Amino acid sequence: VALAVDAVLGTGASGAPRGPAASLIERVRDMRVPLIALDGPTGVDLLTGAAWGPAGADLSISFGGPRRGHLLARDEVGDVVVVDIGLPPADPAWSTLMTDAQAAEWLKPFPARAHKGDRGRVVVVGGNVGMSGALRMAGRGAFATGAGLVFGVARLESTTALAGAEPDLQLWAHPLEGRPTEQLLALVEAADGVVVGPGLGRAGGSAEFVEAMLRSARAAVLDADGLAAFQGSLPRLREIAAGRDLVLTPHPGEFRSLFPHLAASLDTDPWAAAESAAEETSATILLKGVPSVVARTGHASRSIAVGGPGLATGGSGDILAGIGGAMLGAGLPGDQAAAFAAQALGRAGDLAARRHTARAMRPMDVVDALPDLWRAWALLRTSPPRLNLPVLAELDRPRT
Template identity: 35%
Template sequence: MKTISSANMRELDRRAIEEFNIPGDLLMERAGQGVAEITLDILNARMADTVLLIAGTGNNGGDVFAAASFLAEADMHVTVWICGSKQKIKGDAEYHLKKMIRRGIHPIEVAKDEDLSLERTPAVIVDGLLGTGAKGAPRGFMNELIEFINEEARRSFILSIDIPSGVDADTGIAEGNAVRADLTATMCLPKTGLIRPEAVPYVGNVEVIDIGVPDILKELAPGNMEAELIHRANLRVPHRSNEAHKGSYGHVLLIGGAVGTAGAIAMAARAALRSGAGLVSVLTPEEIYPIVAQAAGPEVMVHPVPHLEKLTLDFSKDWKKVTAVCIGPGLQPNPELIETLLQQCPVPLLLDAGALCVSPDQIAQAKCPVVLTPHPGEFERLFGVPVTDRWAQAKAASDQTGQTVVLKGAGTVVATPDYKLGVNMSGNPGMATGGSGDVLAGIITALLGRGMEPFEASITGVHLHGLAGDIAAEDLTQESLIATDIIRYLSEAFRMIRFS
């Protein structure tokens, strides 16, 4: 999904109002309704009904007032704070303020520390303090309100409207205090600052609310030329035909495992199964074969290999029906084996973990499409430089190798030659757990095996992976999340993409 600047978003609003005669208060009402719907989903998941909405005196405040009206209509326990005097609120925001008051919600003006008291801790805090036009560090009491929100984040879910207050909507930089949101609900199109690496500590997940700006205006709006947001509304997984059989959905081969890391290849295999691969085969050292076979499950065809470091594959005979290969989960580095595969593999090849042990030049000479899935440490080992600029370095690595690069971590970046970067904002800190990367490798491999192009398979895979992790964390908490939980919740993630 394209991202745009704050100035271009203001121009979109102006044209929708002036050229398409859409009232500004209606656009604001739709924004508030979208915020309210997201808030209700969060409250329902927590079996709670208390929400604190904090407004500034600009248009973001108007979104807060509209959302508060919808939430009150849904019988939620609503409290609204205004940072400043409500006398400063004008235009469409004032219209929705008065509408909210008529509904019986009377906002509280907060201007000093003593005002920041609550009868009970809200399940959700909605941050509508500063909008996309705000520049520079927050000043005055706004600073203290932001600190209050961040302190309450230990007990409350934080939802920011359009951009976390204190973050620049174009650069993603916080020059002072900034709200650390769990989720940011942005209007119409995501703002470029939301996906910048600098914004990762503040943004959380990103949801895009349709406020009714005509599609033609969104299509014509200039987008950021470097990167786009990976969003489920733009993702598609291959359709499953009524006439299909197991061979229709690919036969993927996964190679890896070692003493002490047998679980890695087993999790990758199970993730590939849960991602729709018709057949999954595993080659693993014979000394860990019983462990892998049991952990991977009866659906996976596990083959013991006496000397994995001397493995040879005959793609014209034994493995002629394989549609994608993954090598690396749990594997000890073996440059000779990887070099051979790069030259002999006739189908898409994913290199993960222990397989990231050859030079970029060797990868560039591969005879097949390759997907690389390094975390920052593996990236440094492979390309010889520490990761200091995720966007630029992922793009440079892709250009150098001519292949698709998935630079993992918060705000995973997917790069492929001659195209914009894809930036993923699904996922959560609970996914920083052993085996999570192996699960991702299995998901992407399954999608490659089902016929998706490497870039499409990669952006779809990273988003599914993060989405499944988010659903799992909602049920289990981030603290209790483990890698196999991501596999368990993949079905829900696929459902969300299919019906977006």
């Protein structure tokens, strides 16, 4: 036997396999041959992503669309192919799967007469003592995404260290707590996109500083330590978000700290968690994870199912914030900028993992992969591939 097909249980199955179904799937797995699952592997709940026993497949074939479990249980479902069987269009309120084609459409080419002001002014605020690397990664992410000017605001000790290492950055030395100077507020007001949080630290007085930065910004990404400034202060965050395009980028731990009352559903229903957080704050929520979810009230959420464990390193989130800030600076609304940033980071991470393996890749390998990604997306925009009917979508197993 060279191949086995798992069609024992279907989409609606939940809980551990029992009786004859359990015996049969155990015998199939004992054969140690490639396994193709129809709908999904027996033992994987395609609603919640929960897996019972040694569930798994090399390839899962889904019909009509991916199920939530395909996005949550990436290790178990293997590669995923979605096949068209003539189902009617999905409810437009349902979450949509972010695609490279959509990202390529948002990545507009520069006009021949573009100058640095046309390409967006981005201000990155953070880089406390000992954490200047976070600001560096965010700045490099913004530059690699096409920003015309990138300013780094950090403590004097950090700007001194960065001056030689990052000559592309326009550096401003400023304390990261208390009331900002009028000059710094004017810089932020003039920016097209602001990133607050990478390496910011949590010193006393930082909350006042972060709030002043956001109130001066037209569009902003609030990341990392910047999010901590609003623990227990969601009404204040909602008030700030009401006057600007604000994107929050929590990972699950930061989400639990900021929204403890929503944390129970994180593992099995990140869509509901992100959508509820967006409703409470009037901000765009980019909930990072497997999958990442972008939610904005009044819009269908987006699911991002690219990337892999190679991105589980310090610095990846800073690059994501920089990409998001650059796309805000390019004029994208917050939900589109967030979805673009997550898709770009994931795809660049996939490229870096191919070159270096997920184990050996570093954050700078992800930045270095962005030019190749932009070339691929430019080609996709100008020469879209032929439809491969009846295949609607393909999701590769995360590279390890």
